[in-house]
Amino acid sequence: MPANASNSLTRRDFLRSRISAPVPEFRPPWTDDATVQSRCTGCGDCVDACPQNILELDENRHVRVSLRGAECTFCKACADACDASVFDTEQTPPWPVVAEISGTCLLAAGIACQLCTDICEPQALRLDPDVRPMGRIRLETASCTGCGACLAPCPNTAITLSDRRMKGLAA
Template sequence: MDTAPDLSRRRWLKGGLTSQHHVQPLPWALDWPAFTAQCTRCGDCIQACPEQIIVVADGGFPAIDFSKGECTFCTDCVSACGEPLFYSTEQAPWQQVAAFSHACLAHQGVHCRSCEDSCEPRAIRFRPRLGGVSVPELEQDACTGCGGCVAACPVSAISIVKEGGAA
């Protein structure tokens, strides 16, 4: 049985592609096949999340929906889980960063700095450009992949991707 996220025509016809656009695995979670093989789908992690950003995703498995807000890396989801589904919280929660698409308002010539304002680690900066609107630049070493910028973007031009990936 395949438990990976369903990107099939069935899901598209049900309108699922847009509603699940910003869904990501939980921080410190094992890789998807190992996670889904052991997760009981009890919902304890969903109830434990103080930010209320953990949702029921494909197959009934929990995932983070960054369109609802950012992950504060509080570890409550890890602590609430009774299964061995997570790596040690002593290591980085994941290897992912923000990525900007060309739908970004700044790329369209519109002054917008919503992502910069919402970025607590200050990984997003706008450098002045002669003759044009400043566009966002990401300092990857400072980006935690928390997703705070995703919910703040008025045109959904930001996604969280594996480090080195593209939007």
């Protein structure tokens, strides 16, 4: 068996539709891909400054967000540490990233769960009890900051983040 066999798609996974989509790469708040590509020097100062440890350098030594169970608090420590003018802290909102809820939400299967609503500080995720049998989580996109706090508590990974710029829906 080849050393990289565990990374390849098996016939069984393909037939069972267990194909995982690639995880989208997000640049930090107050930046965009073009700015990071052209201005980021790869020094890592922003990565070291992030108190949440959600920033890392990609294979090209450009900064990217990797939430790994944490959230962005928009503290601006990354921007303050950057001498390369990669960050524009006047940009409002900090980034056009919002949460999306898939059909695999436990409420859709009739299982009571509201973990995401409990953790959502701006209350962008709310339970709509009018949808039967258990209700449904509604997302108020205008309130969602895209911080990622709702990702880790979701037991069914039904929540993902989406960058509106990647869909042609400029913020």
